[in-house]
Amino acid sequence: MRVAVPLDDVRPGEGRLLVAGRRRVALFLTTGGPRAIDATCPHAGGPLQDGIVSGARVTCPLHLRRVDLDTGEVDDCAERVRCYPARVAGGHVVLDL
Amino acid sequence: MTAPGKRLAVVGNGMISVSLLDQLVRLESRWRISVFGDEPHPAYDRIGLSQVLAGDRAADDLPLRDRDWYASHGVELHTGCRVLALDAERCRLATARGDVDFDACVLATGSLPFVPPIPGAGLDGVLGFRTIEDVDAMLERARTGRSAVVIGGGLLGLEAARGLLARGMQVTVVHLVDRLMERQLDDGAAGLVREELERMGLRVLLPASTRRIEGEGRVEAVVLDGGAVLPADLVVICAGIKPNVALAAAAGLDVGRGVRVDDRMATSAPAVHAIGECAEHDGVTYGLVPPLHEQAAVLASQLAGDGAATFRPLATAARLKVAGIDVFAGGRTTPEAGDQEVLLRDDGGGVYKKLVLRDDALVGVALVGDLGPMAAVSDALTRGGRVRDRLALLGVGAAVGPPPGADLADDAVVCGCNGVTRAAIVAAIGAEGGCTTRECVARRTRASSSCGSCAPVVDGLLQLAGMGRAAAPDAPDVCTCVPLPRAALRERVLGLGLRSVSEVLERLGDGVGCHRCRPALSYYLDVWWCGEHREEPASRHVNDRVHANIQRDGTFSVVPRIRGGVTSPAELRRIADVAERYQVGAVKITGGQRIDLLGVRKEDLPAVWTELGMPSGHAYTKAVRTVKSCVGTDWCRYGVGDSTDLAVRLESALEGLYTPHKLKLGVTGCPRNCAEVTVKDLGIVAVVGGWELYVAGAAGMTVRKGDLLCTVATPEQALEEAAIAVQHYREQAEYLERMYHFVPRVGIEAFRAATVDATAGARRGLLERFRRSRDNARDPWRSVPASDPSRFRAPLALAEEPAP
Ligand code: SRM
Ligand SMILES: Cc1cc2nc3c(=O)[nH]c(=O)nc-3n(C[C@H](O)[C@H](O)[C@H](O)COP(=O)(O)OP(=O)(O)OC[C@H]3O[C@@H](n4cnc5c(N)ncnc54)[C@H](O)[C@@H]3O)c2cc1C
Ligand code: SF4
Numbered sequence: 001m002r003v004a005v006p007l008d009d010v011r012p013g014e015g016r017l018l019v020a021g022r023r024r025v026a027l028f029l030t031t032g033g034p035r036a037i038d039a040t041c042p043h044a045g046g047p048l049q050d051g052i053v054s055g056a057r058v059t060c061p062l063h064l065r066r067v068d069l070d071t072g073e074v075d076d077c078a079e080r081v082r083c084y085p086a087r088v089a090g091g092h093v094v095l096d097l
Numbered sequence: 098m099t100a101p102g103k104r105l106a107v108v109g110n111g112m113i114s115v116s117l118l119d120q121l122v123r124l125e126s127r128w129r130i131s132v133f134g135d136e137p138h139p140a141y142d143r144i145g146l147s148q149v150l151a152g153d154r155a156a157d158d159l160p161l162r163d164r165d166w167y168a169s170h171g172v173e174l175h176t177g178c179r180v181l182a183l184d185a186e187r188c189r190l191a192t193a194r195g196d197v198d199f200d201a202c203v204l205a206t207g208s209l210p211f212v213p214p215i216p217g218a219g220l221d222g223v224l225g226f227r228t229i230e231d232v233d234a235m236l237e238r239a240r241t242g243r244s245a246v247v248i249g250g251g252l253l254g255l256e257a258a259r260g261l262l263a264r265g266m267q268v269t270v271v272h273l274v275d276r277l278m279e280r281q282l283d284d285g286a287a288g289l290v291r292e293e294l295e296r297m298g299l300r301v302l303l304p305a306s307t308r309r310i311e312g313e314g315r316v317e318a319v320v321l322d323g324g325a326v327l328p329a330d331l332v333v334i335c336a337g338i339k340p341n342v343a344l345a346a347a348a349g350l351d352v353g354r355g356v357r358v359d360d361r362m363a364t365s366a367p368a369v370h371a372i373g374e375c376a377e378h379d380g381v382t383y384g385l386v387p388p389l390h391e392q393a394a395v396l397a398s399q400l401a402g403d404g405a406a407t408f409r410p411l412a413t414a415a416r417l418k419v420a421g422i423d424v425f426a427g428g429r430t431t432p433e434a435g436d437q438e439v440l441l442r443d444d445g446g447g448v449y450k451k452l453v454l455r456d457d458a459l460v461g462v463a464l465v466g467d468l469g470p471m472a473a474v475s476d477a478l479t480r481g482g483r484v485r486d487r488l489a490l491l492g493v494g495a496a497v498g499p500p501p502g503a504d505l506a507d508d509a510v511v512c513g514c515n516g517v518t519r520a521a522i523v524a525a526i527g528a529e530g531g532c533t534t535r536e537c538v539a540r541r542t543r544a545s546s547s548c549g550s551c552a553p554v555v556d557g558l559l560q561l562a563g564m565g566r567a568a569a570p571d572a573p574d575v576c577t578c579v580p581l582p583r584a585a586l587r588e589r590v591l592g593l594g595l596r597s598v599s600e601v602l603e604r605l606g607d608g609v610g611c612h613r614c615r616p617a618l619s620y621y622l623d624v625w626w627c628g629e630h631r632e633e634p635a636s637r638h639v640n641d642r643v644h645a646n647i648q649r650d651g652t653f654s655v656v657p658r659i660r661g662g663v664t665s666p667a668e669l670r671r672i673a674d675v676a677e678r679y680q681v682g683a684v685k686i687t688g689g690q691r692i693d694l695l696g697v698r699k700e701d702l703p704a705v706w707t708e709l710g711m712p713s714g715h716a717y718t719k720a721v722r723t724v725k726s727c728v729g730t731d732w733c734r735y736g737v738g739d740s741t742d743l744a745v746r747l748e749s750a751l752e753g754l755y756t757p758h759k760l761k762l763g764v765t766g767c768p769r770n771c772a773e774v775t776v777k778d779l780g781i782v783a784v785v786g787g788w789e790l791y792v793a794g795a796a797g798m799t800v801r802k803g804d805l806l807c808t809v810a811t812p813e814q815a816l817e818e819a820a821i822a823v824q825h826y827r828e829q830a831e832y833l834e835r836m837y838h839f840v841p842r843v844g845i846e847a848f849r850a851a852t853v854d855a856t857a858g859a860r861r862g863l864l865e866r867f868r869r870s871r872d873n874a875r876d877p878w879r880s881v882p883a884s885d886p887s888r889f890r891a892p893l894a895l896a897e898e899p900a901p
């Protein structure tokens with residue numbers, strides 16, 4: 001599924017929660033470009049869109065595990081979150097979910 | 098902008114000439130610059146001649162810039178080349194080595210020693226004190242001769258005298274007036290200086306005037322007006338200086354005592370400027386460098402195209418160091434009618450400190466024996482403006498204060514000799530500059546390399562940056578992302594004017610930061626700038642972005658402020674209405690005497706706050722949380738103090754302030770302590786006749802009884818002590834260091850010394866920063882949603898991209 005989110009709808013450095021059916025996706029505008037990952041922290045379900053983004057990592061606000069926005073790897077956690085391709089085009093972030 | 102390739106001819110290669118060249122190079126002006134100096138060496142530190150004479154410094158350490166510097170910056174340097182004539186109309190200089198055309202010319206010819214018309218002043222062995230050659234000649238004489246007479250007991254004369262004394266000569270100072278350094282010192286300071294000098298073996302004769310100097314070809318004696326004869330192998334005349342205006346006068350420029358210039362350092366001839374000791378501005382010529390550096394800076398800006406730069410004379414002060422005696426004086430040290438005087442003297446200790454104020458502004462200063470306050474005093478004198486705490490300015494109680502230099506503004510000139518600001522020194526210290534010692538700072542900026550009087554301030558700044566001797570050797574870095582200890586970081590942040598986390602990370606860190614240091618930096622910027630920082634929510638935990646506490650399910654809790662735990666039926670009704678309307682998950686009375694609405698959705702937060710109409714309780718962040726209270730004298734039969742009222746007042750006074758960790762307080766009406774205040778971060782207990790303040794109690798993960806900080810008589814005093822203690826904690830604790838960790842770390846005695854028992858000045862400073870922070874605090878529930886509603890939007894429901 002391909003979706004487009006107006007750029008104005010996302011604050012740089014602060015995540016935005018997208019809901020598509022049962023899927024919850026956290027979208028970030030990082031200094032390195034847009035990144036999209038599954039929004040649910042594998043540790044205990046924390047809302048990753050509310051984490052602090054530093055470089056290409058977001059820190060879960062509940063227990064501060066860090067999630068790599070490029071690979072989906074999570075600190076101390078075997079499970080990864082899913083990452084989705086995202087790019088900016090025509091004032092929108094275009095995502096392939 | 099200047100057209101490239103225009104020629105700027107600078108006459109004179111002295112201290113101020115170099116100051117100008119430095120700035121022109123820095124401003125990348127496009128002038129082709131030629132400099133003509135009639136001394137054989139490139140410009141050197143003239144001030145340092147005193148130290149060379151005294152043997153404290155080598156002569157080859159004096160040059161301000163080596164020849165390579167001139168060459169590498171495209172400045173053509175002609176040493177030993179006297180400019181013989183100036184043709185202002187044709188824009189041409191006649192030099193010992195030929196004519197030079199210029200587009201603009203700067204006269205920086207300094208001054209010459211003033212030699213009074215004393216018979217015999219031309220004898221061999223009668224010298225001035227101005228150049229390296231003069232010093233060489235004096236040293237030559239000192240090797241063979243025994244006695245020296247210095248004519249003139251001003252700053253320069255005393256420097257010469259102490260130098261010659263150090264070289265083993267018997268030295269007599271003859272001074273026309275009945276007081277040494279009469280232009281700078283009042284009677285008291287001058288008397289003390291004289292005593293000290295005499296103790297060191299100097300002979301001081303005053304008032305005494307010289308009738309003639311005698312000798313067969315070379316000097317043999319000085320004869321005074323009363324007939325006394327002083328044998329002399331060397332006579333140094335330090336009777337003042339006269340601006341070197343010969344060139345300008347011959348060229349027909351407007352000349353008074355000096356070459357007359359306007360605020361832009363322009364002389365009466367177009368294209369000709371004058372700066373330094375040769376210039377007369379507004380009827381005044383200057384003989385000390387701080388204002389002269391200012392002139393150079395103004396002219397450099399002018400020449401670089403900034404027509405707005407103008408010279409504004411500043412009050413200046415001079416420092417004299419006579420083997421062990423430190424003297425610092427400036428402005429008017431003898432008060433006039435209507436002036437006020439602050440005087441501190443310790444005859445036995447050889448200390449004398451005097452401030453002269455007019456309308457609360459500092460207009461004069463004399464310090465003898467202890468120059469500790471010099472930096473601050475000098476800054477106050479140049480800056481003007483109200484002096485708030487006179488005693489603190491004099492360093493009374495300074496032992497517990499911050500290191501020298503801590504309170505200076507960034508643009509305050511620390512090294513007057515070389516015109517180096519605090520910011521420049523701070524920049525030389527630490528990551529970028531890399532300096533960890535005073536010697537390095539001196540090499541890099543020249544600060545402290547001339548008269549040396551600013552050395553304590555440079556040391557203080559090093560110390561503040563965690564580099565100095567007194568610094569804790571292993572102050573930890575704030576984070577691996579920002580590899581600086583906190584004190585050093587603070588210096589750099591304030592010095593560089595960094596007000597946002599991203600700026601700090603970019604300039605001083607790895608440019609990225611992490612979830613640990615970014616909230617920490619957010620806090621530090623807030624407290625260091627007293628709330629005048631730039632808030633960046635992206636560097637904050639989500640709690641601080643949306644001003645509510647995130648729950649395990651991603652919803653938020655809302656705890657409105659209920660000061661002292663005192664509410665009303667109307668308020669309770671409103672809370673109940675909101676809870677129902679937004680179907681909050683739970684309503685709970687909390688451990689801190691508040692009401693918690695749990696399970697609120699992010700997008701509902703702004704409406705919930707508006708409808709509650711109550712300020713934020715800050716239950717979600719590191720900030721002033723709750724002041725618990727008991728019913729006190731209002732209702733309780735044992736109450737000895739109105740604890741409820743004080744709790745409400747205390748909470749009102751502190752609310753809105755962010756703190757290193759959460760700050761929970763309590764006020765209780767008697768030692769039965771129903772509000773459990775002795776286990777609070779700060780607790781107040783009403784006792785008969787007063788109030789006891791406790792700090793650093795705990796009853797969370799740790800249980801600790803608070804330390805008694807002080808006992809005061811009135812609620813007002815309790816509020817003041819609390820504010821001071823809280824501000825001290827805010828400024829000194831590490832981020833996430835709770836009161837119950839901070840106070841035991843530094844010790845309750847040190848905490849008390851820095852708060853309750855601090856000097857009036859230090860306390861006032863804390864209170865002032867406290868108030869500024871309070872004034873800048875905004876209730877986030879009212880200000881943030883209004884300015885930034887987008888942060889609270891509901892999740893975005895996605896639709897597929899329409900086909901193009
Ligand atoms: C709501 C409340 C419990 C209650 O329902 O009463 C509460 C709830 C939480 N406390 Fe607490 N504490 C509450 C009173 C206390 C008290 C009692 C008090 O304030 O008088 C204490 C002991 C005193 C103290 O602060 O030390 C207390 C000691 C803690 C601690 C341990 C702190 C420590 O250093 O010992 C934490 C964890 C921490 O701060 O790191 C904590 C952390 C928390 C957090 C914020 C955990 C978190 O990060 O999510 C809880 C938030 C729940 C929520 O979403 O609202 N809470 N917590 C109380 C809210 C404050 C209030 O009354 O307005
Ligand atoms: C021993 C001593 C101690 C001092 N201590 C202090 C102190 O502690 N604090 C303080 O603030 N100040 C002090 N001063 C004063 C300070 O040195 C001067 O204010 C400062 O040097 C003035 O700088 P200037 O560039 O205007 O003049 P100068 O440094 O004198 O430079 C002028 C230069 O121009 C050259 N020149 C003149 N005419 C011509 C010409 N026609 N052609 C070519 N070249 C020419 C001169 O030879 C000289 O080299 C001290 C001075 C002395 C001598
Ligand atoms: S004690 Fe405090 S932190 Fe622990 S569950 Fe209860 S409210 Fe949460």
Ligand code: FES
Pocket residue numbers: 041042043044045046047060061062063064065
């Ligand atoms: S839920 Fe994300 S770290 Fe615990």
